Amino acid sequence: MDPKPTIDAMRIAAQTLLSGDTRDQLHALHAARDAIDAREAVLLAKLDESKDFELDGASTLNAWVRNQLRMNAGQATTLVKNVAALRDLPLLAEAAMTGQVSSAHVRVFVYGLAHVGLEPMRQFEDVFVQVAKDCEPGELFEAVKHLKDKVHPEDLDAAWERGMDKEDFAVDAVPDGFHTNGFLNTVTGSKLKMVMDSISAPRDKDDTRSGAQRRVQGLDDLLTAILANGLPSDKGVRPHMSVFVDADTLQAAADHVQAKTENPHLIPEPMPSVEPATLAGHGAIGPNLLMYFLCVSDFTAFLMKQHGGARQAEILNAGTERYQPTLLQRRAVIARQLGVCATPGCNHTHLEIHHVIWWSLGGPTDVNLLIGLCVRCHHLLHRGLLNITGNAVDGFNFTNRNHHPIRRRRTHYRQAA
Structure with missing residues (x-):
């Protein structure tokens, strides 16, 4: 293939670097890089065909590019595969050699040749x-895939059937949380995506949470609602976390958490050697997470008798002590804060008491x-990264872990009627 288009792209880039503005320079450099990638692909394919890489003691092209060009072998393989598309599609070759499309665009054409024909x-x-000239590679891929779906509609059903055969979903406990992994068929996956898109959408223009934060919070809200209302009870007991x-x-x-909270600059005494709290289905949890669960959960005390050193125990008596706020109290707190999180600067509206x-x-x-x-x-x-003192009458005080004050939001507190 004629190297002149690549040379022209490099010459334009050099001239623009000397006289153009910043935007022109970026455009010219980008075009030159794409043209160089296309030329490099042609030269690598030529080297692969001639086997001249053996002259430098390399047994394969990938070994040669790793040693001589310090290029990732995968990158070299991709560039070599691109050459087939450049040879078979002359309009694409012209656009690539002049830097009008990138190697990523060319890879989409390689996919099209393999899967469309x-x-x-x-x-x-x-x-x-x-x-390819007007859009990024993802949009080009969607266009090529659409053609594939039209030319080979039978592949769509075949893909669906393959998905049915390999579907799986697992939620596994790991030391720092849970790991979700699996594969869903087209129908189940579409249902999940529809739910996740709904529950993770930004609340409004001021919702600054990242996509990951919205998805996790939305899933947490959904699961909380399902556990509270959406699952059938078994003889009066609904499924719940224990x-x-x-x-x-x-x-x-x-005691440990209180000491750490009151004196964040001091290294707290280590927890005594006691049996750790256990989250059912996960395993042992630390004191901070235990205190969080205690803050948001119902609490039931059991009097138990241990049998020797075994963990199996006999329940002698059971009692309850209400500490959860009543519905009226919850509504009063939320109304007092105008439905917004009390922490200064936070505008989230899903609240825990x-x-x-x-x-x-x-x-x-x-x-x-x-x-x-x-x-x-x-x-x-x-x-222990946020501390709150005071009361709703005199005002709450917010401090960080070093007890430095955070701006108080006074206007959100008023005596509940």
Whole structure:
């Protein structure tokens, strides 16, 4: 292939670097790089055909490019594959050699030749080259894939059947959380995507959460609602998460977290050697997470008798002690904050009710000592990264882990009627 178009692209780039503005320079450099990639692909294919890489002691082309060009072998293989498309599609070759399309665009044509066929790709070559000039590679791929679906509709059903054969979904406990992994067939996957798109959409123009934060929070909200209302009960007991903790562990965790919260600059005493709290289905959890669960969950105390050193125990008595706010108290707290998280600068509206004086440390379920926090801020608090003191009458004070004050949002607090 004639190297002149590549030389011209490099010459234009050099001239633009000396006289053009910043935008022109970027355009020229980008075009030159694409033209060089196309020329490099041609030369690599020529080297592969001649086997001249053996002259430098390399047994394969990939070995030669790793040693001589310090190029990733995968990159070299991709460039060599691109040459087939450049040879078979002359309009594409011209656009690539002049830097009008990138090597990523050429890879889409390689996909088209393999999965659509040479004749259909030649038939629509002018259309696809224009798409490549105007759009990024993803849009070109969608256009080529659309042609594939029209030319080979039987492949769509074959793909669906393959998906049915390999579908699987697993949620596995790992030390720092849960790992989800699997593959869903077309129908089930579409249902999941529809749900996730719905629950993870930005709330409004001021929703600054990342996509990952919106998806995780949306899934958490959905699962919370399902566990609370959407699953059938078994003899009056709905499915729920369970945390099991000994009284000694609970007291030690409360003392440990309180000491760390009150004196963040000091290294707290290590937790005593007690049985760790256990989250059913996951395993042992630490004191901070235990305190968080205690803050948002119902609590049932059991009097138990251990049988020797075994963990199996006999329940002698069971009792309950209400610490969850009533529905009226929850509504009062949310109304007092105008439905927004109390933390300064946070505008999230899905709130959990927190005892400012922790219930595990003797705090009462008093509406003036309750505060509404979004899930993220509530987690920050129980990790010791956010501290809250005061009450709804005099105002709440927010400090970071070093007890430096965070701007108080006074206007969101008013005495509940």
